[in-house]
Amino acid sequence: MRLAVLLSALILMFGLSLPAANATESAAGTNSLDHILLWGRDIDQATAIMTVKLGFQVRPGRNPGGVANRYVRMSDRSYLELLGITRPNPEMDPGMLADQAMLHGGPGSRTFGLRSSALDQARAFLQQQDLAPTAVFSASPTDPDGAGPSKPPRWRLFAFEHQPLSSNLFFIDYAAVNATPTRLADEQVAHEHPNGARELSALWLLSADADADRKQLERMGITGATPVRMPQVSAHGYAVPVGQKRIFVLQPDGPGMAAEALRKSGPQVLGVSIGVADLDRAKRRVERGYEKELARYSGALGDSFLAPTQDDLGLLIEFHALSKSPLKVSR
Template sequence: MRLLPFVSACLACFGVAQMSVAATAPPATRLDHVLLWGRGIDEVTSVMSVKLGFQVRPGRNPGGVANRYIRFADSSFIELLGVTRPDPRFDPGMKEDREALKEGPGARTFGFRSASLDTLRDSLAALHYAVTPFFTGPDSKKPGWRLFAFDFDRPPLSSNTFFIDYSPDYAPDQFDPTNKDDYRVTREHPNGARKLSSIWLVSGDAEADRRQLEKMGFGHAVPVKLPEAGAKGFCVPVGPTALLALQPDGEGLAAQAMARGGPRILGLSYGVADLGRAQRWVERGYERTLATYRGVSGESVLAPTQDDLGLSIEFHAMQRRGSSCPQ
């Protein structure tokens, strides 16, 4: 399955509005995955596997836009995308993302996962958000997922988003979903990455994103600063994960990203089993020494991936704490 065409089609569809009520995000909601464009599918695969130490799984290549997957033990994943021919069949969302990214690498779309999609959609519609009907896939005979999104012309956040859930046996990267060993090993990575901790959004107004997230039911924001990225803003808990709503704070990666093309996903943070191993892998891949620092998720290291991926990849030591944001 390739999610982006369906997601982008959703974003271009109809909106619904009802009377305003207070939103309450279902407790099962978490961040699910990011759609990451590379300059080409083989190049982005090489960066993610050789330089960063992720295991990349096969996808498909319909219409001249190929995809591949990086899946994690917590059920989150990264969907890699790349153009494979001069005249790809872009849907409106793809075309808009590619134009905003100036056909370079980067990400502008991410998804929330919720086991209570109907409740969440009703709540958002009642708050006058323009939300699409439900879409299902990969086919009508055996739908493995369903989703809804915000209207493409009226996105409330600085990056595009959608809300999705999956059937219990859905595993598009498995030839035999009943093979538990295959399922396990496809979520093991040489760099020790285990889980998605946070997605970092960057815009010119972090407070605007914070207000919208609170209206949706994602409150309890905590002010944060990311000196390593030249950013400041808010950490917003989303179940076991966190959404960072950021804006540039002086010179740095956030200001550079905005200058390249405006709001987008600035970075991704992943918990690893052994931070030293992840650091050594990235240092070998990029042939440079990296310093650790105390980040939002604890002791961390930032891979120098902006030129390759159009966003940053942060690895941090796994830790036990009650909240996905600092207290």
């Protein structure tokens, strides 16, 4: 079963309980942002926006049951997964139907994943915190993108019986694969983006109560939140570190872009931050794609600009210069 299909089903279903292992003091091994699920109005339109207007490379996926997926993969293994309906009356599980009901057929994101290199220990800890993780689910032994039935499953994941955050969360880990010459060449090509993108640095969770999301992340052992303001979208909240990356949990700071997005669409993944090797180059590509001049600003991750993607993708994309400077906070 394709990963995105299973994830959307897990968002609404109850999982089976597994015996708890020895838990650590946090969601063990949770060391990075993994990916978001981003619905487009249709898969070809979403692909065109990402490539022509924004300068990403989009990699092929699959199309089981009339819901196609494609990938924007980064060199640090993080990625954006694009989803789109490709035929009338597609085969959709309850999670997909719920997403579409919230999105009203439009684009946007409601689901994201964190990568954990110790998935069973992370699940055991969350179970001890009464957060009701589902059972661990694995990719099929006959997964066409896997290494074959004799090898470990390509991915393993769990979600939650009742989502702890304002947007849908899952934890995932991937099996190591043999570094064949063909696979190495494919991987290298997959990570080369004309706009110079290198990493998914942060995601922005928008709700009416940023502190509630912060407390839930802290309950999961994901601590170290610091206050942050994002005047570019009229929002404030907290920057929560996940390894070297950040989850910005935000709420509107008066009238503005965040308040309007929350009013129209409710809690959501409002945006993502993408680190690029050359900010001027990325900015020029996006300006040509959208045929408008864009302003730079000093954001939470340093020198940045905001692509005008909300109408196209239901998601804001901030590009920032990769830098060794520390995260800026607002107290």
